[in-house]
Amino acid sequence: MGGFHHTFSLAPALPLLIFGLIVVLVIVAAIFGHMQEKKRREQLLAIARRLGLGFRERDDAMDQRYHFLDALQQGENRYALNVLEGQYRGCAVQAFDYHYETHSRDSKGRRETHHHYLNCYILDQEQAFPELRIYPETLFSRLGQMMGYDDIDFESAEFSRAFTVRSKDKRFAYDICNARMMEYLLQHRDLAIEIENHSVATCFDGRMEPRGVEANLDRLVEIRGMFPEYLYRT
DSSP, rough: OOOOOOOOOOOOHHHHHHHHHHHHHHHHHHHHHHHHHHHHHHHHHHHHHTOOOOEEETTTTHHHHTTTTTTSSSEEEEEEEEEEEEETTEEEEEEEEEEEEEEEEOSSHHHHHEEEEEEEEEEEEEEEEEEEEEOOOOHHHHHHHHHTTOOOOOHHHHHHHEEEESSSSHHHHHHHHHHHHHHHHHOOOOOEEEEEEEEEEEEEESOOGGGHHHHHHHHHHHHHSSSSSGOOOO
């Protein structure tokens, strides 16, 4: 008498199991990310209190207030997070995370959103200055020079190779990029500086690292300290 043999296979259930595992991993990653961000915000708040600075969790008008700073005019849906602000070493400063979005299309024409973050440090002063940008030399800036985009050269060949300097006011550029400033920037080659109106700003890719906030504020104040004082008498 023949028996019935039942063969049970997990094959049909595997896609569901894999999908369920992916969902669980995504949820765990989201929870972990939220916890890490909460911890970082608490660290930034502690730094603000220690330095005697105010703290705001969000500012949606930073790009409007500093509409003249190119670094803050990229993409869409722009806003600042974790804003530290106040008087630091006798200067009015702000430090914050900055978010903006860009968009692209995939191979099927679907719209994709890309989130970008900067961490920015701004020093405000009473004196207004013309636009000046100083940033590390890159392949793209070299190509731009080859295509005729104006780049100001200096007596220091090492500095001219390391940094791109652009301004419509060359005299002002030479005033700012004096011997002390060039030497300082050659020792801090990650710095990208934007000066315009009443502000001196420097921005970096990614969110603020709590342990680096005070050091970057110090560098911003040091940069301002190397501006010739005669610029403030005109």
